[in-house]
Every structure is written in C-alpha cells, then in structure tokens.
Amino acid sequence: MSGFFDIPSDLQHSYLGLIGLHLREALIPVLVGLLVSLPIAQLCVRFRWLYPPVLGVTTVLYAVPSLAFFVFLIDYTGQSETTVMIPLAVYSLVVLVPAIVDGVRSVPPETLAAATAMGLGAVRRYFQVQLPIAVPAIIAGLRVATVSSISLVSIGMLIGNQGALGNLLNDANIYHRPELAVNAVLTMAALAILADAALVLVRRVLTPWMPRKGAAR
Amino acid sequence: MNILNFVHAFFSDSAHWHGYDGIPTRFWEHIGYSLEALAYSAVIGLPIGVLTGHYGRGGNALALIATAGRALPTFGLLVLLTILLGFSLVPVMVPLVVLAVPPILVTTYEALRSVDPSPVDAARGMGMSESRILFQVELPVALPLILSGLRSAAIQIVSTATIAAYVGLGGLGRYIIDGLYQRSYEKVVGGATLVAGLALATLAVFWAVGRFAVSPGVRRGA
C-alpha cells in the first residue's frame, strides 16, 4: 500500500523535489517574460503605433495551444525543461506587456509634467516615477502570469514526463493510483495560491502609498 | 524546416478535408465544446458578477473565488476527473468552466463597479426602479468591459479546448495529440494554426458584437 506522498520511482524525484522542479519550470519563464516585456512595453509607450500590432501578435501567440508549442519545440530543444519553459515565457510576455503598458500609461500626465519640470531626465523619470506608479498593474499581471504558468507546466507531462508535478497525473493512470492525481492537483493549486499571496505581499512592500483596501483582481 | 511548409502540407492534403477526422468535423466539434463551456461559464459568472458589482458587496469573496479558480490546474483537473468519472464530456467541461469563470466574474464585477455613480444617482433620483437602473443605466455602460471579460474567457476556452482530445474526444486538439504520438509535425502545426485562426475569428465576433450592441455614446465617450 503506497501513501499519498509516495512518489513512484520512475519520476526520479521525491515529493519535495517535484515541487522544487515545478516551481523552477514555472517561475523562471515568468521572470524571463518580465525582463523581456519591460523594454517591449516601454517601446510601446514611446511609440504608440507599435502597441496595436504588438497586441495582435501576442494575442495570436496566446491562442496557440501550449501542447502544440511544446511539440513544435521538441525538434529544436528536445524533450527537456527548456521546451516547456519557452512557451511559458511567451505566455507571460503576452500577459505582462499589456499590463505594463496600461500601468505606465495610467501615470497621470500632470505627475509626469511635474517630474519633467523638476528636471528629471527620461531615464530617471522612468525608474523613479513611471515604474513605481505602474507597480500595482505590473504585479497584477505577474499574478495572472505566475498562476497560469504553474498550471501549464503540468502539460509538459505529455512530452516525455517534463511536467514536474504533472508527471504524477501520468503515473496515476499507469499505476491506477488516483490519489496521485489528487495530490498533483491540490499541490499545484496550493503552489499557485501561495505564489499569488507572495506577490500580493510584494506589492504591499513595494507600494506603501497604496490604500490597503481589498479589491477584486 | 519551416512552419509555413507544415501549414501548407497540412492544408493541401485533401485527406484532411473529409470524414470524421476531416477539418470541418473537427472544427465544428471544437466550436461546439467551446460554446458549451462559454455558455456554462457565462451563466455562472455573469449574474454573480453583475449582482455583486451592482450592490458593491462581496468583492473580497469574489477575488478569493477567482484566485482559487485560477489556481486549479486545468490539465490536472482534466486527468483527475477522467480517472474518477471515466471518459465523457464532463471531465472536459469542468476544467474549461473553472478556467473561464474567473475572468468573466472579475471583469463583470469591475465593469459594474466602474460605472460612473452620478448617472446612477440621477436615475434613482428620477424614480427609476433598481432593476431599471441596472438594465437601462448600468449595464449599457458596463457592456464594453463585460464583453472584454467574455472575450478573454472565450479565447482561453478555444485554446484550451484542445485538451478534450487527450481524453479521446474530438475537436482540433485531435490533430495536435495525434500529431504528437504519430510524430507528425504537419498535423501539430496544422491543428495549432486552426486553433489560432479560430481565436482570431472569436476576436472578430466579439468586435462585431461590440459594434452592434454598445451605444456610440459609450464607445467613444469613455
């Protein structure tokens, strides 16, 4: 009789090892997505005409099913973690670019004018005024991207057990141990909720000037 | 090796256009699953979002439900439900609805909350009943945002409905799953192209609905 947390040996990981692997596969893409989307978003803010086409391209990319993405990439990056992480980074990008653009654009024009009038150059203005004010919007985007990334990693299971906790779903089938699937679903949900809560905490720390009233989103 | 080559190979193969595994069949199956899932999600998400938004209560509870819904892994849920309930449409619909309800719920709530309070105050002061205020003053103004929530839910459903193929059902996901097992990139890319095309068509439909249903005063005034 195997327990709830007894992981079949074919996965070559303990329960905690799978969690670590899952977080790595889910969070690195979000981080990469954030780093790439910041300059793209800034370009879209600078050159307004760029935004609609960027939105169009990202929406189409978002609509491509992750599995199709994985399969296509196998040819280039093999059945590996990288194959799983590249599409996840692209999805994060799709969520984050509009979030950052809207956030930066939501900075009141008078605030910008005041910053300019005080003699802040474009770079300082970006880092000291626009970016901090856009933090709540950026974090909101990060929350959506992170939670969906944690969920999507599991699909990596289909390309040769690259789905971290998702691989438990496969084993649940193979070994007729439904409790492994329950374990996988609950663990992933718990990770998502914890990551989400952590981001809310980060926002509170970064934006002490925001009213602490709870709101949806 | 070029995506366009795969696309061309896939669509020019006349065998892909006929029979139970032909593009038209899979296409309509996919639309069927998507519409069904969107309908369930809207029936759940819209009324709750509208009522909580109108009365301005329960925003925190709503945020919790939305976070929980987003946190549940779609694919994991599908596999789990299939193990528990066997092969049927239910294990497909539940994850899709769980996926689509949060954006509908949250955006609808936000849409109602962001309606300018002064016309609502004026309407109440003129003696409009609460239901009239909701249907004739708040909803017409909130409609663009509500539609945008439905739209992003619809696109996520269209993209994710491919998982139906994993549990032996049809839809455009068939090409992707079969392509994976048969090592046929042509099928995978073709299937993905069809899904992305369907997502674009969904965008177009929502754009048209917006043109038709949203008052010009709201469209350009906001």
Place this chain on the structure above:
Amino acid sequence: MIRIDSVTKRYPDGTVAVDRLSLEIPDRSITVLVGPSGCGKTTTLRMINRMVEPSEGSILLDGVDIQAQPVNTLRRSMGYVIQNAGLFQHRTIIDNIATVPRLLGWSKERSRARAAELMERVGLDSSLARRYPYQLSGGQQQRVGVARALAADPPVLLMDEPFSAVDPVVRKGLQDELLRIQEELGKTIVFVTHDIDEAIKLGTMVAVMRTGGKLAQFAPPAELLSAPADDFVEDFLGTDRGIRRLSFFPSGALKLESGPVVPVDADAKKLAARGSADVPYLLVTDLDGKPLGWGAPQDLTAGEIAVGQLLPYGRPFVHGKDSLRAALDGAVLSPTGWSVGVDGTGRVVGVVSQAVIAEAIRNAHAEGRTDDEAKAVR
C-alpha cells in the same frame, strides 16, 4: 409647500449629518441651502426625495407626509439635477431628456416632442438632439440636466450643486438662464450650493447651515446681508457685505444730471453754457449719445475735441435697471468720481456724483427697501 419638521439624520457610526432641522420652503420660489462642506445641505436635499431617509422628524409636501406615497412615484414628481449633470452616456440628448416622461408611460413620440420643447426652453440648439453627452460641453450638459429634470413638468425641482463644476463665465450664464426659466415656470426650487454669492444671486430665501447640520439663519438674501444672525453667518458671507447689499437697492431713485453732458460736435457757445463752477468736468458723447469720456471745460475746444485725451468714464449703469451697487461702482472707477447713467440702448441719460449716490444709499437704508421690487433689480 415643503415643510421640513425637526428632521435629524444620524448615521450608524454616530455622525449627525442633519440636526433637528425645521424649514418651510415656500412655493414657486427658489430656496437655497448654503453652507460649508459637511453642513448637511446635500443630505437635507436628498431627504426631500427620499434618497436619504431621516432618522427622526418628518417632511411634508403640501401637508402630506412624503412617506405616504411609493418612493418612485414621489421621485418622479420631483425634478432632480446634480453636479456634473449625471447624463446617461449611452443615450442621445433627446432620449436623456425624455427619461421621466417614458417612466411615466408617455408614448415615445409624445416624450420626444416634449423633450424637444424643453431643449428650446433651456437654450439648447435642436441640432444637438441626436448627439451623445460626450459631444457636449460641460455647460451644455448641465442644460440637458435641467431640461431632463423639467421634462415631466414636476412642481418641485431639487438641484444639488448643479453649476459647481463649470467655469465662472458659463456658471453665470446658467444662473441667469435658471432665473429666466423660473420666471416663466414658477417652480418650487430647492437649490444646494457652497457658494454664498450664488445663493444670494438665486435665492428668494436662503438657509445658511453650519457644520453639524444645524440651521444658522433662514432669511431673504438682503436681510442676510444687512443682519447676519451671528458671527458664523457674518464670517460665511465674507467681506464687502455692505457693498454687496447695495445690489438690492434700485438705481431708479437716483436723480441724474443731464447738464454736464455735451455731444462731441458741440459748438463754443454750447460748451460755455454747460461749463460752470459747480461742474468740474463735462461728459462728451458721440453723435449717437453714447459716452466717450470726461474732459475739463477749459481743455475742451469747440470743433476739435480730442477723443483720445478724454478721461475714462468707468462702467456706465443702466438707470432704473441696475442697482445702486452698479452706480457706485461706475463712480469709483472713474477718476472724476462721477458715474454715467445710460438707458437700455447705451445712450447717456445723465450723470451722477459719488455724493449723490451716497445720499441715495443713506435714504435707501433708512427705508429698508428689501422688498420684492428690490429683488428684481439685481
């Protein structure tokens, strides 16, 4: 008549917005509730159409408690105008105005016809009917708000800071328009503002409220200016209330002198005849009788009066229509100390010195003329 009978509004957290307020609002006139923010004026207004329910006390409309009828019936019988107009952005102007008639079950045609009629009454061009609110200026939107409130011809009009959000020039236009409409329609208007000047300009009666929802004074504006009930009211009225009170005294009683007025083409004989020891300056007019400026008699040469070198004549007042305040203002503005009285077309009727105006002010104060006739003078 609307009777507010020792009404109190207390919120669950213990804040008292309105404290045992009693007020009799006369029919067919404008009653203004004015006071600093947080004085409960808006709460009081909103209790009249039951947007807020009082904690204690009652409000009677023509002797009947407003609680007696269904709340929406009550509200449909009262026009309601708010700050920023609160127009429905998804409806055209004409459909915005037709809202209450439609609620009352009028046919679409009849409602729209009525709305078109009201657009004209509030001074909106009929070409705006099919526009949407975002296409209108703030002032126009506020006119639509007033038209919408008047659409079902309610006897009562409740106006909550309706003109606060527009610029001063537009505000003055809207105020004048409201007075004109009120003259035609004779509604019972309750008007809330934080602007004491607006209260004095519009109000037949003015209720000054103080923080904590208490009534400080309820009086006609002229009485408010002449006899503020306490330091709070006096402070709230601000400076110059003596000067501002002059707005309520007509200039018709002023005796104008037509002696020191000469046309620009006057000959030497005429100039000599008008000039005298009592009259230090002559007012030169153009051939139409409109003022050009003042000149000392010795500086004026027949046939070659240099218009450019005349002294400014300040701002003329319309004799009999403008108030003593306008007359005094003209005298103060001119370096000669004399004020120019004109008729409705701008032609000079005569001139008057500061001394004579001061005399008239003393007389007016003695008579205490603050009646309805004086009111019309503003």
